[in-house]
Amino acid sequence: MLLVGTLVCAVVRPGGWPEAVFAVPAAAVLLLAGVLPWNEAQAEATSLAPTIGFLAAVLVLANLCDRYGLFEATGTWMATGSRGRPIKLLALVFAVASVVTAVLGLDATVVLLTPAVLTTVARVRLRAKPHLYACTHLANSASLLLPVSNLTNLLAFRASGLSFARFGAIMTLPWLAAIVVEWLVLRRFFATDLVGRGQTGAGPARPVPIFACTVVALTLLGFFVLSVAHVDPAFAALGGAVTLAVPALLHRRAKVRDVGFALDVPFLAFVLALGLVVKAVSLHGLSSLVVHLVPATTSLWSLLLAAAVAAVLANVINNLPAVLLLLPAAAAAGPGVVLAVLIGVNAGPNLTYVGSLATLLWRRVLRERGEQLPTSEFLRLGALTVPPVLVASTLALWASLRLVG
Amino acid sequence: MMHPMRVVVWLVEGTWQGCLDATAPQLPRDAHVALLHVTPSDVAEVAGAASAGLLGRALRGHRPVRRLEEIEDEAASAILTGAVERLGRDAELLQRRGRVEREVVGAVAHGVDLLVVARDGDRSRLGPHSLAPATRFVVDHAPCAVLLVWPDEPPGIESMPPPPPPGHHPPARGPPGESGPPRVRQ
Numbered sequence: 001m002l003l004v005g006t007l008v009c010a011v012v013r014p015g016g017w018p019e020a021v022f023a024v025p026a027a028a029v030l031l032l033a034g035v036l037p038w039n040e041a042q043a044e045a046t047s048l049a050p051t052i053g054f055l056a057a058v059l060v061l062a063n064l065c066d067r068y069g070l071f072e073a074t075g076t077w078m079a080t081g082s083r084g085r086p087i088k089l090l091a092l093v094f095a096v097a098s099v100v101t102a103v104l105g106l107d108a109t110v111v112l113l114t115p116a117v118l119t120t121v122a123r124v125r126l127r128a129k130p131h132l133y134a135c136t137h138l139a140n141s142a143s144l145l146l147p148v149s150n151l152t153n154l155l156a157f158r159a160s161g162l163s164f165a166r167f168g169a170i171m172t173l174p175w176l177a178a179i180v181v182e183w184l185v186l187r188r189f190f191a192t193d194l195v196g197r198g199q200t201g202a203g204p205a206r207p208v209p210i211f212a213c214t215v216v217a218l219t220l221l222g223f224f225v226l227s228v229a230h231v232d233p234a235f236a237a238l239g240g241a242v243t244l245a246v247p248a249l250l251h252r253r254a255k256v257r258d259v260g261f262a263l264d265v266p267f268l269a270f271v272l273a274l275g276l277v278v279k280a281v282s283l284h285g286l287s288s289l290v291v292h293l294v295p296a297t298t299s300l301w302s303l304l305l306a307a308a309v310a311a312v313l314a315n316v317i318n319n320l321p322a323v324l325l326l327l328p329a330a331a332a333a334g335p336g337v338v339l340a341v342l343i344g345v346n347a348g349p350n351l352t353y354v355g356s357l358a359t360l361l362w363r364r365v366l367r368e369r370g371e372q373l374p375t376s377e378f379l380r381l382g383a384l385t386v387p388p389v390l391v392a393s394t395l396a397l398w399a400s401l402r403l404v405g
Numbered sequence: 406m407m408h409p410m411r412v413v414v415w416l417v418e419g420t421w422q423g424c425l426d427a428t429a430p431q432l433p434r435d436a437h438v439a440l441l442h443v444t445p446s447d448v449a450e451v452a453g454a455a456s457a458g459l460l461g462r463a464l465r466g467h468r469p470v471r472r473l474e475e476i477e478d479e480a481a482s483a484i485l486t487g488a489v490e491r492l493g494r495d496a497e498l499l500q501r502r503g504r505v506e507r508e509v510v511g512a513v514a515h516g517v518d519l520l521v522v523a524r525d526g527d528r529s530r531l532g533p534h535s536l537a538p539a540t541r542f543v544v545d546h547a548p549c550a551v552l553l554v555w556p557d558e559p560p561g562i563e564s565m566p567p568p569p570p571p572g573h574h575p576p577a578r579g580p581p582g583e584s585g586p587p588r589v590r591q
Contacts, residue, residue: 086419114452118473122480127418128448136451191527192537196419196556378451 020266023273027280036280044279045272050234051154052268057237058148061219062108063262064244067254068212071116074100076206079120084198086126090187093117093131097138098179102145103220109139124198130190133381137182141347141389145175148223148237151271152323152345159331160338164227169404170339173396178347178389185385215243271320278324286325294329298336300398306330306337307394310344311386315352319345336401340394347389351382410436413499413513414521415443415543416488418480423556424523425491431552439497440488442481443508449473477502506542517549523556531564 030036065071074096082089097117101109114135121128143150146168147157157167187194222236248254282290293309295302313322323345330341410433416424421442432438452473478500485498501508513520522543526535536544544551 110452115472115476118448118452119476121418122476122483125418125421125480125484128477129445132448132451191530192525192535192540195525195527195537196417196423196523198419377447 020269020273023270023277027273027276030277030280036276036283040279040283041276044275047158048155048272048275050232051151051158052271054148054154054234054237055151055271056263056268057234057241058105059107059264060241060259060262061216061237061244062104062112063258064241064248064254065104065108065209065212065216066112067248067258068209068244069206070209070212070216071112072119073206073208074113075116075120075123077208078117079124080200080205082124082198084124084126084200086130086194086196086198087187089121089124089126089198090130090134090190090194093134094138094179094183097135098142098175101139101142102149102175103216105148106139106143106150109135114139124200126196126198127193130186130193133190133378134182134186137186137350137381137385138179140350141178141182141385141393142175143346144171144178144343144393146171146223147233150342150346152319153342155323156327156330156338156342159327160335161331162335164233165224166404167339168224170335170397170400171342173400173403174339174343174393177392177396178343181389181392182385185381185388189381189384211247212244215240218243274321275324278321282325282328290325291329294326294333294337294341296333296337298334298398298401300395303336303340303394303398304391306333306340307344307390310341311348311351311390312344314345314348319349336397339397343390343393343397347386347393350389351386352379409433410518411439411516412436412519412521413439413441413517414488414496415441415509415512415523416484417442417523417525418484420523420525420556421484421488422491424521424554425488427523427554427556428521428552429492437497438492438494439499439512440485440492441499441501441509441512442485443505443512444477444481444500444502445505446503449477474502506539506546509539509543510546510548513547513549519550519552520547521552521554524553525556528560531560 027036027041031038031041078089078092078096081092097109097113100113114132117131117135118128121131143153147153147164153167157164160167162170219236219240222239223233226233226236245254245259249256249259295305310322310326313326316322317325323341326341326345327338330338412432414424414428481500485500489496489498499512501512509520520543522540524535525537525540528535544553
């Protein structure tokens, strides 16, 4: 009940309060009532803490890139590069959204890149829909590549015991497979919208923020170097965030308050609290149920099953709690199963975005506000992309596990 | 015709320039021209939904839907302003937001003689489903004459597929346009 309540409040956010306002007391109640033993809670918190630190650094890094004008510059680059051709623009949006999601995380694509893409499309005067869907879909399905691409990956990264480089090496093929499938389906689905010629050379050119780009590239390199040196790659993210933050603060590009906002402490608290709530639920019966759902071998069928179970669960209760629930059982079965679960929880949400429970609520909230409900279009597009992405990426994972080992 | 002809030209991103160029020579001198642009309301909503998928992360102080709507509105008025210049004559400007196909049909529901629509769709696949769904809906439901124009060069006669072999019967419930009498809307 508390898990469901926590999730419901997280999506609806009564009174506009941050989701932590509901999740933290829920975790506290479980602790005080003795449902969640202190030692279990401590162990869970200790294992989550580095992940939360990593997440915080990546959130700040992406936000500062925005402050340095990275996303605006990318938008201008796409506008110029497309020469007003809708299919070429879509290809550029695909490339940019895939890379941004992989390197700076899905949040960066949804919150920072999507507005930049829509501004670009508006400036080029083309139809927005195919490009918007490319961003929202790739934010999920192109978040397979690196541990930093998605919070779910960060959680799974710890559990899998893989190194940063190895994680990336194994997930390269599944990541590419997901992007190719998304391209084929979106290109066909929006064939009638990708027509006409837009404007060329519209708007002033923005200088590419070389400093921010360099820092991001070095951070990325740092992830691999540190992981080879057996140092926590979170330090690379921290280094990158600090390197961008100090000059930004000195030159008043950003205020301390902005960095604080980007850090999003309430959300970090929410992740911790959600982890504790899920832990309590797992301890009281759900984990024994989950063990039966997650296959224990890395045969192709097992991987497909793991991905499918994860995708369904992600759509019922949202991918964050889904991955927290499935990870212990998946980790016991080995890194292959963990990564298959990731494919499910990352690509799955394109079916309903928030998880169907949450989608239902979201639709109700919209209706209450007198806003128009979205068309069946996004559900149809989700139904067309998610199953083939799951299958293609899992096949690619299976091949990757055999190639990379 | 007693009153001056009332014409609505529906302008869409990507095809509006060609649509105006094809239409301008056809319009009577004294026609009352209105230029219509509709912003689809679901674009900003889909973006909002994706943000909701983050469970509210980085949403504080951030109103993505509102910001996207502003971007869209600016783009829409820029198209309409550019269109009046390109047309080179007075025109009423209609800027709407909503379900595109319904807004367009609603805009021509009363006292409009002619609606000008640019063809869209995939030019490499001319055939029954060549118009985008919204355009198809408008062509089907507009309660006035509809002029469907090519926003660029019309295809050559060679774009027509070869006739079916003798003895071939079209399926009884084929998609419209492939069987039955041709429906000319120009």
